[in-house]
Amino acid sequence: MVNRGFVVEMNSAIGPYSGGLRLHPSVNQSILKFLAFGQVFKNALTTMPLGGGAGGSDFDPKGKSDNEVMRFCQNFMTELYHHISPNTDIPTGDIGVGAREIGFLFGMYKKLSNQFTGALTGKGLNWGGSLIRPEAAGYGCVYFAAEMLSTRNMSLEGKTCLVSGSGNVAQHTAQKLIEMGAKVLTLSDSSGYIYDPEGIDTEKLAFVKNLKNIRRDRIKRYAEKYPAAVYTEADYGLGYNPLWSHRAVCAFPCATQNEINENDAYKLINNNIRLVCEGANMPCTPEAVDIFQDKQILYGPAKAANAGGIAVSGLEMVQNSQRLNWLAREVDDRLRIIMKGIHKTCLDVAEEYGTPGNYLNGANISGFVKVVEAMLDQGVV
Numbered sequence: 583m584v585n586r587g588f589v590v591e592m593n594s595a596i597g598p599y600s601g602g603l604r605l606h607p608s609v610n611q612s613i614l615k616f617l618a619f620g621q622v623f624k625n626a627l628t629t630m631p632l633g634g635g636a637g638g639s640d641f642d643p644k645g646k647s648d649n650e651v652m653r654f655c656q657n658f659m660t661e662l663y664h665h666i667s668p669n670t671d672i673p674t675g676d677i678g679v680g681a682r683e684i685g686f687l688f689g690m691y692k693k694l695s696n697q698f699t700g701a702l703t704g705k706g707l708n709w710g711g712s713l714i715r716p717e718a719a720g721y722g723c724v725y726f727a728a729e730m731l732s733t734r735n736m737s738l739e740g741k742t743c744l745v746s747g748s749g750n751v752a753q754h755t756a757q758k759l760i761e762m763g764a765k766v767l768t769l770s771d772s773s774g775y776i777y778d779p780e781g782i783d784t785e786k787l788a789f790v791k792n793l794k795n796i797r798r799d800r801i802k803r804y805a806e807k808y809p810a811a812v813y814t815e816a817d818y819g820l821g822y823n824p825l826w827s828h829r830a831v832c833a834f835p836c837a838t839q840n841e842i843n844e845n846d847a848y849k850l851i852n853n854n855i856r857l858v859c860e861g862a863n864m865p866c867t868p869e870a871v872d873i874f875q876d877k878q879i880l881y882g883p884a885k886a887a888n889a890g891g892i893a894v895s896g897l898e899m900v901q902n903s904q905r906l907n908w909l910a911r912e913v914d915d916r917l918r919i920i921m922k923g924i925h926k927t928c929l930d931v932a933e934e935y936g937t938p939g940n941y942l943n944g945a946n947i948s949g950f951v952k953v954v955e956a957m958l959d960q961g962v963v
């Protein structure tokens with residue numbers, strides 16, 4: 583079996599390339615280019631000095647033993663290490679790349695480069711990782727959603743929420759939603775989704791974390807354990823995803839790209855959705871986004887809403903340079919401030935350019951202007 587690996591280094595005008603590494607059979611150059619392109623503007627929004635990139639491989643870690651995953655990561659790094667370093671390109675996790683994979687990748691990087699440096703983020707806590715990095719994309723997404731709701735005098739307290747995915751971003755989105763008093767009704771994986779009308783509480787979420795992170799099993803086990811929940815098998819021929827047909831106030835797509843199409847968007851709107859906040863990258867198709875904008879739904883685009891992940895990667899780099907570990911509280915406070923700042927920037931820039939309340943325009947324009955100004959300052963090179 584031969585797998586293809588890719589590195590896309592899109593723009594380094596404001597700092598070294600940085601972005602996710604993805605291991606999934608769907609990975610190709612096109613997907614990584616869209617991820618790297620969005621990452622450029624997302625990283626600019628965080629206010630961290632980070633350029634944008636992405637990487638990965640069509641290797642499928644699902645169903646593989648730890649040893650098989652380790653051997654793949656080691657082989658991938660034999661090529662990747664030529665391209666990364668703390669001052670050139672600093673990859674982090676994405677779909678299929680969590681703590682286990684970053685560990686195997688880092689071990690091989692260290693062996694090949696003979697250096698213990700922060701060339702990857704999302705590292706283990708005992709060897710250079712930052713507290714709150716695993717939680718950051720999900721927590722940040724919920725902080726962003728709370729800010730959006732506050733512009734309409736609403737809060738997350740008591741709100742019903744649909745969350746898709748059950749990986750890193752989905753787990754921590756659900757966790758923060760529960761902490762903020764919301765009721766999480768759904769979670770999914772590529773095989774199907776569960777709907778729990780009683781709500782997913784902290785204990786049930788702990789079961790999901792164990793199921794996904796340790797046992798590496800399927801989400802349908804949730805419905806076996808908690809009989810109130812209903813499991814629905816995925817049917818990709820339907821033209822819509824029934825997860826988005828349930829009544830709720832907020833939707834958090836946290837699995838993958840193109841998981842909310844126009845049919846899903848109309849179903850959400852017919853069920854009176856008030857907010858759609860993207861934990862995943864590009865989970866809403868352009869048609870779905872147009873519908874949300876047209877109907878004045880609070881729509882938080884990924885490059886703003888999930889920027890907390892890369893922001894805390896930036897904070898991990900700072901800690902690595904200082905050879906210090908900050909307290910969880912300290913990192914979380916900084917994450918919250920960064921998400922608040924991104925929210926304000928989006929609103930201010932949207933207003934300045936004549937599209938008040940349009941987070942998509944605000945995020946795109948502010949990220950773009952910052953990167954373009956840096957490129958112009960640096961001349962044609």
Ligand code: NDP
Pocket residue numbers: 602606608675676677678679680719747748749750751752770771772773836837838839861862863864888889891892
């Ligand atoms: P994980 O691998 O931890 O989880 C991905 C989840 O999405 C799993 O539940 C997976 O199900 C599901 N999924 C993946 N591909 C598909 C598919 N083609 N169809 C349906 N379900 C699918 O990844 P993350 O949680 O890290 O990433 C999720 C999203 O968030 C991605 O879009 C990623 O780019 C984005 N993101 C991640 C950040 C991070 O720090 N990790 C930061 C910012 C954004 P299954 O297990 O069956 O594959």
